[in-house]
Amino acid sequence: MDSKDKKVLTLGVFAHANAGKTTITEHLLYHTGVIKSVGRVDSGNTVTDNLKVEKERGITVRDTLVSFELDGKTIQLIDTPGHVDFSAEVERAISVLDGAILVISGVEGLEAQTFTIWRALQEKNVPVIVFINKMDRKGANYDRVLGELQKFLNMPTLTLTHVYQENDGSLKIIPSSLNESIEEVSLVDDEVFEYYINNDQLDNKLIAGKILELTRNCKLFSIIGGSALIDVGMKDLVDCIGRYIPTTIKNIDSPLSAFVYTIRVDKAGKNAYIKVLNGSINLKDNLKLSEDKTGKVNHMYLAEGSKLIPVDTVYSGDIAIINGLDVKCGQLIGETKGLDNYISFVNPLLTMEISPVNKGEPIELMEALRILNEEDPHLNVRYNERTNSIYCSLMGEVQAQIIKTYLDERFGIQVNIENPVIIHKEVPTAKASAKAAYSSVSGIGIEVTPLERGAGFKYVSKISTDFLHIKYQRQIERLIKHYSKQGLHGWELTDIEVALVDGQFDSMGSDPMHFNIITPLALFRSLKQAKMKLLEPISTFTVTTPQVSLSAVTKLLSNKSAIYQLTKNFDEIVTIEGEAPSANMMNFPVELSQVTTGRGTFSSYISKYEISHNQDVEIDYIGADPRNETTFLINDMRVSLEPLDKTLMKKKKESRSKFARQQKEIEFGKSKLR
DSSP states (O other), X not given: OOTTTSEEEEEEEEESTTSSHHHHHHHHHHHTTSOSSOOOXXXXXXXXXXSHHHHHHTSOOSOEEEEEEEXXXXXXXXXXXXXXXXXXXXXXXXXXXXXXXXXEETTTOSOHHHHXXXXXXXXXXXXXXXXXXXXXXXXXXXXXXXXXXXHHSOOXXXXXXXXXEOTTSOEEEEEOOHHHHHHHHHTTOHHHHHHHHTTOOOOHHHHHHHHHHHHHTTSOXXXXXXXXXXTXXXXXXXHHHHHXXXXXXXXXXXXXXXXXXXXXXXXXXXXXXXEEEESEEETTOEXXXXXXXEEEOXXXXXXXXXXXXEXXXXXXXXXXXXXXXXXXXXXXXESOTTOOOOOOOOOOOEEEEEEESSTTOXXXXXXXXXXXXXXXXXXXXEEETTTTEEEEEESOHHHHHHHHHHHHHHHOOOEEEEEEEEOOEEEOSSOEEEEEEETTTEXXXXXXXXXXXXXXXXXXXXXXXXXXXXXXXXHHXXXXXXXXXXXXXXXXXXXXXXXXXXXXXOTTTOOHHHHHHHHHXXXXXXXXXXXXXEEEEEEEEEEEEEGGGHHHHHHHHHHTTOXXXXXXXXXXXXXXXXXXXXXXXXXXXXXXXXXXXXXXXXXXXXEEEEEOSOTTOOOOOOSSOTTSHHHIIIIISOOOSTTBTOOOOOOSSOOOOHHHHHHHHHHHHHHHHO
16 A cells, blocks of 8 residues: 555653653554564663663663554654653654543542643644553552542543453453443443433443544543553553544645654764654755755665664654754654644753863863753753853753663763752743843834733734834844743743844844844843742652651652642552652652652652742853943943933834824823823
8 A cells, every 4th residue: 555545653752761662662563563472671682762861771761663563553762761860852742743642540540740741642632542561460459549540630531341350360251231331421421421321322332433433533541451561451452442543634735834852863964853743754855944044865765664764755743763963852843834833841950060071071061961951942041151061951860860871872071960959930020121222223112011920931023014124023032032932040041932022123223133232131121120039840649658658758758848638548558648858858858768768759749830949049141241241241231331322313214104193192192101
C-alpha cells in the first residue's frame, strides 16, 4: 500500500516514574512482530532506552520514536520519560499525539506526575487508554486504582477487563460482559442510556461504534489491567489500541503545515522531528519556516520498527525526521494560521552554574551546551560576560546529574554544576507608567498593569501608526519581550500587561538606535513605580511512608510549611498529598529517606506561584542592564547621557488623520484637568 493511502496513528506512552512504561513499550513491539524477544529495563537491553545513561540508570530521559503495524495501520509510538525532571520531553510529545496509553502502577495508584500528564492530555483532547500495571505485585488492587481514576481524575471509565490475583500469585483476567459495557457507556451517552433503561437489545457492533466515538471525543476512557513484566494483559492492550484509538484524517491536498516537536543533534547535524499536520513534504523541498525564512530538506526519514529508513515523501499524519532545517522545538512551519499546537506545563525549578573542571575548556563547554539547548530549550543556557559564568535552568538534581553525564559522554567535557537557586518570577502589584526620550525627536511611553495570577506576560500597542511608525512599533515589541525575561531582581516578568501608550518619531531625525536605548529605560522606569513583588514556586507533592514512620514524616512536613492530608492507607503504607514552597522541599527526599530508613517515596511538580516570603532573592543580570541608567548608556550602549530625556520637539510632519486629532484633543483635555 502506498504510504499516502496508509492509515497512521501517533501514540504516546506515559507514566509516573517506575510504573513500567518502557516494559509495556517492549511488549507492544514484541506482540506486533517488531522484535523477537523482550528486553528488560534492569538488563539495559530495551529498544527505546538506547542511551548509555538510560541503560546504566534504568530510566528514560528522552523520548524515543519507534513504529509497528497493526490492523493495516502504522502506529508511530513515542516512549516518554516518567521522571518529573524530564517533563519537557513529555510536554513536546503530547503536542503531536492522536492517542495515548497512560500507565499506572496497581500498587502505588495515582502519583504526582500522573496528575500533570492527565491535565496536559485533557488540554490537548487526546484519547487515552489506561493500563493498570504491576497487578502481580503484593499490594496491587485493581478496584482501588479504578476508584481513584473516577474520583481524583473525574474520569468516565469503561472497564474492559477485571484483574484478580489467585491464591498462588498468578493473575486471572476476565473480560467485561456486554451488559457491563452498556451500563458504563450509558452514563455518558443519551442514546445508549435510552436503550439501557428500556431493556432494549444492543449488539456488540453498535456498542463498539459508540465506544470509538466517545473515545475519539474524550468522553470515555478504556481501562485494562495486567502485568507487563510477566506478559499478562498485553494482548488485550494491543487489541484495544486497534479498536478504540482513532487514526489521523489525512489532509494531503491542503497546504503544508507541520510542527517541530523534538530536535536531536548528532555528527550529521541537526535532525528535526516533525509531525506533518497537513499536506506533504518531498525530499529537496524548500519549506517555509517563517515569514522571511525558508529551509531545504536535505534528508528525510520515517520510523520503521526500531530503525529509521530514508524516504522521498511524507504525508499528513507522518512523523518525519528531517535533516537540513534551521528550526527550534515548538516551532510551527508552513501555513500556520489558525494553528496552536503547543502544550506548555513545564516550569524549571532551579537555576544553576555550570563550569568546566578544566578551566581551559569554556568555549568547548558553551558549544556543547548550545547543542543541548537546541534539544531542550527549557535549559535556557546563558553566559554572563561580566563574570565569565555560565548558567542554565533545570527541573531538579536528577536532571543536573544527567546533564553532567551527557557532557562527559557526548562531548568529553567534565563539569561542576553547583550553586542552585530556586527560580522566582516578578509581578507588578500596582499600575504604573513612564516615558523616555532620546535626541529630542524619539520618545515612547510605557504602561504596566497587574494581571490575575497565572495570566503570564502580555504586550499590547495602544497607539496608532500615525504617532509611531510601524517599523519602530515592531522593534519596541521585540525589545519589550527581550527585556521582560529579566526584571528588577533579574527574574522573568509574569502576570503583567506591558502597553505602548505613547510614542513620537521624526522621519529624518529618528534612528533605530534611539529606540534600543529608550525602550528598556521606559520599561524599567515603569517597573520601579509598579511595586514589584517576587513570586516563588509552590510544589504539589505525593509522599508514601510506612505507617510506623508516619508521625516523623508529618512532623517533617509541618516544618516545611506544607499543607497536606492523608489520602490512602493500605498494607501499612500511608500516602500523603499536599503542597509546600518548592524551596522548602529541596532536601526533603534525603530527610524522608532518613526518617523512613529508605522506605519512603517522594514525587512533586510545580503547580503554581505565590508571593514569596523572601523578597530579596536576586540573580546576576545577564547582558545590557537598564536598571542603572548611567552604566547602561555609557558602558552597554556606548552613548552620551546628554541627549537623554530632552524635551521632545514638535513633530515636523503633523498627522492629519481623524484618529490623531481625536487623541490630541483627549490629551489636551487631560492636561487641563491636571
